[in-house]
Each structure stands twice: as structure tokens, then as C-alpha cells.
Amino acid sequence: MTGKNLIWSLPIDGTHEVAASAASLSFVGGAGDFDEEGQIRNPDDLKCQLTGAVENIEAAFRQENCGLVDVIRIKAFVTLSEQVCEVSVVEMLLAALPNRPAPVISIVPVVMQPFASQKIQLQAIAKRGWRDEVHCVEECELKIASVDAQGSPVVTTALRAGEVIATANRTAAHCVETYDGGLDGAAQSHVIMGSLNASLRAVGASLQDAVKLEGYYQGTTREQWTPLAKARASYFAEPGPPATVIPCHLGEQDQTMTRVGVLAMRERRNSYDKYIPREDAWPERVWDWPAELPYRQAQKLRNMIWLGGQVPAQPFSNTGKRVHPGQLLPQACFTMSYISDLLRPFGRDPSDLKLLVCYYRSLPECAETEALVQLLTDCCGGILPPLTLIPVEHMQDTDSTIEIWGVAQG
Numbered sequence: 001m002t003g004k005n006l007i008w009s010l011p012i013d014g015t016h017e018v019a020a021s022a023a024s025l026s027f028v029g030g031a032g033d034f035d036e037e038g039q040i041r042n043p044d045d046l047k048c049q050l051t052g053a054v055e056n057i058e059a060a061f062r063q064e065n066c067g068l069v070d071v072i073r074i075k076a077f078v079t080l081s082e083q084v085c086e087v088s089v090v091e092m093l094l095a096a097l098p099n100r101p102a103p104v105i106s107i108v109p110v111v112m113q114p115f116a117s118q119k120i121q122l123q124a125i126a127k128r129g130w131r132d133e134v135h136c137v138e139e140c141e142l143k144i145a146s147v148d149a150q151g152s153p154v155v156t157t158a159l160r161a162g163e164v165i166a167t168a169n170r171t172a173a174h175c176v177e178t179y180d181g182g183l184d185g186a187a188q189s190h191v192i193m194g195s196l197n198a199s200l201r202a203v204g205a206s207l208q209d210a211v212k213l214e215g216y217y218q219g220t221t222r223e224q225w226t227p228l229a230k231a232r233a234s235y236f237a238e239p240g241p242p243a244t245v246i247p248c249h250l251g252e253q254d255q256t257m258t259r260v261g262v263l264a265m266r267e268r269r270n271s272y273d274k275y276i277p278r279e280d281a282w283p284e285r286v287w288d289w290p291a292e293l294p295y296r297q298a299q300k301l302r303n304m305i306w307l308g309g310q311v312p313a314q315p316f317s318n319t320g321k322r323v324h325p326g327q328l329l330p331q332a333c334f335t336m337s338y339i340s341d342l343l344r345p346f347g348r349d350p351s352d353l354k355l356l357v358c359y360y361r362s363l364p365e366c367a368e369t370e371a372l373v374q375l376l377t378d379c380c381g382g383i384l385p386p387l388t389l390i391p392v393e394h395m396q397d398t399d400s401t402i403e404i405w406g407v408a409q410g
Contacts, residue, residue, distance in 0.1 A: 006035075006036035007059060007060070007063075008031075008034040008035060008036055008038075008059065008060075009034060009035075009037065009038045010030070010034060010038055010115075010387065011034065011038030011115050012370065012373045012384075013370070013373075013374070014373070014374065014377045014382075014383075014384065015377075015382065015383045015384070016385075016386075016387060017383065017384065017386050018031070018056075018059075018060035018063075018386060019060035019061055019063055019064050019066075019386055020064070020385050020386050021064050021354060021409075022303070022304045022354040022355075022407055022408065022409045022410070023302050023303040023304045023409070023410065024127055024162075024163075024164065024302065025125055025126070025127055025164065025304065025407075026061060026064040026066050026070070026125070026126045026127075027123075027125055027126075027354055027355040027385075027407065028057050028122075028123065028124040028386050029123060029355060029356070029357075029385070029386030029387040029388045030077070030114070030121035030122070030387060030388040030389055030390075031056045031057045031060060031121060031122045031123070031124065032049065032056070032118055032121045032122075033049035033050075033053050033056070033118075033120075034052075034056060040115065040116075040117045040118055043116075043117035044117050044119060045119070046078070046079070046081075046084050046119040046120055047084070047092060049119050049120050050076075050089070050093065050096065050120050050122075051092075051096060053121065054068070054093070054096040054097065054122065057071070057122060060386075061124070061126055064126070065128060066126045066128050068098055069098045069131060070126040070127060070128050070129065070130060070131075071098075071124050071125070071126045072103050072104060072125055072126060072127050072130060072159055072161050073103055073104040073106065073124070073263070074093060074097065074103055074105050074106070074124050075122070075123040075124075075169075076089060076093065076105065076106070076108065076120060076122050077108045077110050077113070077120065077121050077122075077123070077388075078108070078109060078110065078119065078120045079111065079112075079119050079120070085144070086107050086109065086144055087142060087144055087152060089107060090105055090107065090142055090153055090155060091153050093105050094153055094155070101135075101137040101156050101159065102155065103156065103159065104156050104158070104159050104166040104167060105155060105156070106168050106169040107169070108169070108216060108248065108259070109248075110248065110390065110392070111392075111393060112362055112391040112392070113391070114369055114389040114390070121388065123357075123388045125166065125263075127161050127164055130161035130162060130164075133161060134162065134268075135159065135160060135161045135162070136159075136160040136202075136203040136204065137156055137158070137159050137160075137203070138156070138157045138158040138199050138202040138203060139154050139155065139156055139157060140154070140155065141153070141155075142154070142155045143173065143174050143175075143177070144173055144174070155168060156168065157199050157202075158199035158200060158202060158203050159203070160203035160204065160205070160266075162268075163265050163266060163302070164263075164264075164265055165200065165203055165209070165263065165264040165265065165266065166263055167196055167199050167200065167261050167263070167264070168199075168261060169214065169216075169259050169260060169261030170192055170195060170196070170260065170261065171188070171192065171256035171258065172187075172188035172191045172192060172256055172258075173255075173256050174195070175191050175192060175194075175195040176191060179256075181255030181256075184227075184257075185217065185218075185219075185224070185228045185231075185257040186227040186228055186230070186231040187231075188228075188256060188257055188258055189227075189228045189231035189232050189258055190231050190234075192258065192259075192260045193207070193235045193260065194235075196260065196261070196262055197235060200262075200264060204266060204268075204273040205264050205266040205273065207235050207236060207262065207264075208236065208237060208240075209264040209265060209266040209275060210236075210241040210262040210263065210264045211242070211263050211264055211265050211278075211304075211306045212241055212243070212262065212263040213232070213240075213241050213242070213243040213260065213261075213262050213295070214243075214244050214260070214262070214263075215232065215243070215244070215245035215246070215258060215259065215260040215261075216245070216246050216247075216248040216258065216260075217245065217246075217247060217248070217257055217258040218247070218248075218257045219247055220247060220394050220397070220398075222290065222320060222396065222397060225245075225247075225396060226291055228258055229245065229289075229291055229293060230291060230293075232245075232260065233291075233293045233294055233295070236294045236295070237294065238294040239278070239280060239295075239299070240294035240295040241262070241295060241299065241306070242295060242296055242298060242299055242306045242307055242308035242309075242405070243293075243295040243309065244308060244309030244357075244359075244403060244405045245260075245309070246309070246359050246390075246392065246395075246403060247394055247395060247396060248392055265302065276301050276302065277301070278299040278300060279299065279346070280296055280298070280299055280300075281297070281298040281299075281342055281344075281346060282296060282297045282298065283341045283342065283344070283345065285315045285338075285341055286310075286315070286338050286341050286342060287311070287313035287314060287316075287317060287318070287338070288317070288318035289318060289320075290319065290320035295308060296308065297310075297342055298342040298343070298345075300346055300410045302410070303409065303410040304407055304408070304409070304410050305343060305346055305348060305352075305407065305408040305410045306407055307339060307342055307343075307405045307406050307407070308405060309359075309403040309405045310335045310336075310338040310339055310342075310403065310404050311335060311395075311396070311400060311402070311403050312324060312330075312331035312332075312334045312335050312400070312402065321399075322397075322399040325399035326398065326399055326401060327401065328360060328361065328368050328372065328401040328402060329368065329372065329375055331400075331401050331402050332358075332372055332375050332376070332401075332402050332404070333379070335403075335404050336350065336375075336376070336379040336404065339353075339406065340379075343408055346408075346410060348408050348410070349381075350379050350381065350408075351380055351381035351383075352408045352409045353385040353406045353407070353408045354406075354407055354408060354409055355385060355388075355406050355407040356376065356380070356384065356386070356387050356388070356404070356406040357387075357388045357390070357405050357406060358376065358387070358388065358389050358390065358402065358403075358404045359390045359391075359392055359395070359402065360372060360389070360390070360391060360392070360395075360401060360403075361391075361392060361393070361394060361395050361400070361401040361402070362392065362393075369389065372389075373387075373389070385406070
């Protein structure tokens with residue numbers, strides 16, 4: 001058997017899925033340029049790693065009877081440089097993926113990757129056969145404040161494939177024609193949320209149809225988080241979607257403080273677009289935010305359970321205090337207990353997860369990724385679902401080390 005016919009692997013011990021499906025959607029976690037033994041084929045070469053990661057996504061989806069043509073969203077966690085900017089990564093992805101229309105591309109600049117010599121990892125969501133269904137697309141020219149707009153690529157801003165809608169994440173620089181860095185974080189959040197709602201309106205939906213909000217911001221304290229959180233929240237009536245917002249390096253070139261995207265679902269009934277009702281779970285033990293927000297912790301619709309980002313917050317409270325302050329592995333174990341709590345009312349447990357996304361504080365002198373992966377494996381019943389690992393320099397405060405969310409079969 002040749003290497004091309006062998007399925008790739010993450011460089012971890014134990015068993016993990018490279019792709020899995022929940023209802024109509026299929027997921028690939030953090031696909032990198034790995035071979036069947038988990039080795040990076042092109043160390044420190046971003047362009048070649050991107051090509052290899054796309055090939056690995058295609059190989060992974062094959063087991064779910066999907067292909068690159070079925071991808072609706074690619075999320076790239078990428079280590080940018082002076083030589084390779086965000087626009088360059090988008091252009092490379094557009095060249096590697098089926099077009100007319102292209103899937104939604106969301107970029108997340110990161111300082112670190114989970115494995116040595118890695119420059120990029122790609123997370124993908126696919127919907128089998130969507131190009132043969134009725135679909136609706138909003139496209140625009142990609143705008144980055146530090147890049148000359150002339151010749152910028154045309155990207156898919158929002159894609160609706162039947163009931164499923166993906167939007168590209170964005171900063172204020174993507175939304176404002178002549179962005180100069182003069183807006184504070186709350187004002188940037190308002191610009192972004194207004195742009196996301198406009199994109200959703202263009203495909204027959206609104207922010208209230210969101211099933212998942214994912215955001216990133218520059219900050220290390222709750223005081224920096226709060227005004228941005230309140231700005232985002234003002235665009236949702238209760239019940240809002242499950243949400244995950246992470247402190248993250250966003251890149252230097254655009255002087256932006258935050259980046260946000262959403263996934264949504266809306267049904268077509270007769271000639272009208274309709275909101276899809278959701279089942280909701282929020283056991284008393286599971287924490288609440290220290291600011292009053294409309295988001296929910298777990299929602300089920302169309303046989304998929306979407307989780308909000310779970311953190312090791314004090315149970316039965318909205319104090320914002322953390323248990324096991326600063327201790328990654330104890331906090332990871334505790335956080336996974338919340339995921340169990342949230343899935344239990346739906347008759348599910350962590351072994352039913354089809355995507356697991358883990359942001360964790362990684363200190364330069366520590367090598368805890370391997371131990372973290374083993375803990376997650378144990379919590380998921382011995383086999384990991386498709387997994388995205390995103391190491392970051394810091395979490396919401398000095399006591400926090402981890403945030404985890406996922407999608408489960410409902």
C-alpha cells in the first residue's frame with residue numbers, strides 16, 4: 001500500500017477519528033500536513049503545509065461520503081509572517097478548494113500551533129450534496145486595512161446551503177472601507193455584528209438564527225472583555241446561541257481588537273423562511289457569566305447538539321471565579337464534566353461528540369499537550385472525535401487555562 005492511500009494521523013498516542021458526522025453535517029478537526037505516522041511532511045513551510053492539510057481534509061471526508069466539493073466552511077488557524085499575510089492564505093485556500101461558489105473561509109491568526117514545526121491547521125464543515133440543492137451566496141472583495149484593495153480576492157461572505165448557513169469571521173477592518181484603527185473594542189464589535197447581520201439578511205436569515213457564535217479578542221482581563229461582550233450580546237434576544245469567545249493574538253497589520261463569525265440554521269417552509277425551534281439544556285450546576293448575557297450553554301436542533309464554550313468556572317454561580325486556578329489538567333477534567341452535564345439531558349455523553357474544539361494556555365516551558373490529549377481521550381470514552389487543539393498565550397484571566405466546546409449527535 002502506498003503512502004497516498006494511508007489515512008493521516010495527528011501526532012498523538014491513542015485512537016482518534018479524522019472525520020465524523022452529526023445529522024446533515026460532517027466535521028474534520030485540526031487537519032494539518034500530517035502523514036500516516038503523524039509527522040509533518042513539510043516542516044515550517046506554510047504554503048506546502050496548507051496544500052497537505054487540504055489533501056488531508058479530502059481524505060478524511062472520504063470516509064463520510066463527502067469531498068472538498070461538499071465543504072461549506074474552512075477555518076484556518078494560521079501562523080502569519082511578513083512573508084505570508086492573511087490575504088495570501090485566503091488566496092492559497094481559494095486556489096486549493098472548489099469554487100463557484102467557494103466555501104466560506106475564516107482566518108484566525110495564531111502565535112502558536114499544537115505541534116512542532118506546524119504553521120497551519122484547518123477545521124472543516126461539510127454538507128453532503130449541497131451544490132445540488134438550492135443555495136444562496138453573498139460575496140464581496142476581501143478588505144484588509146493594511147493591504148491595497150486593488151486586486152483583492154472575491155470571497156464568500158455568507159453561504160446558505162439549504163437550512164445551514166456559514167458566515168466568514170471578520171474584523172472591523174473587513175467591514176469599514178477606510179479603517180484607521182480609531183475605534184475602540186466595543187465600537188469594533190458593533191461594526192462586526194452589524195456586518196454579520198447584514199450578511200445573514202442577504203441569505204434570508206438573521207443573527208437570531210445563529211446556532212454558534214465564535215469570537216476572538218485582544219485582552220487579558222475581564223474589564224477588557226466586558227464591553228465587547230455586552231456589545232455583541234445586544235444583537236440577540238434571549239435565547240441566544242451557544243457562544244465561544246477567546247483571548248487571541250489577531251495579527252498586527254489591522255490594529256483590530258476583535259474578530260467574530262457565526263453559524264446559523266433557518267428552514268424554508270412553503271415560500272417563507274422560518275426560525276427553527278431549539279431544545280435547550282442548562283443544568284443548575286453549569287456556570288453562568290458574570291455579566292448578564294442572552295447566550296445558552298447547549299441547544300439541540302435537527303439532531304445536532306451545539307455547545308457553548310465551557311470553562312472551569314465555579315459551579316452553581318455567576319461569580320466568574322475559577323476552580324483549580326491556573327492548573328491546566330485539573331481544569332480540563334472539570335470542564336469536561338460540564339460537557340457531560342450539558343449532554344446528559346439530551347440522552348448523550350462525550351462519546352457522542354462529533355467535533356471537539358479545545359483552546360488552552362500553553363506556556364513555553366511546559367509540554368502539556370500530550371497529557372491534555374490523553375485526558376480528553378479518557379473523558380470521551382477512549383476514542384477522540386475530530387479534534388482541534390489551539391494553544392494560546394493566555395486565557396480570560398490569570399486563573400483560567402482552558403475553554404472547550406463541541407458538536408454532538410443529537
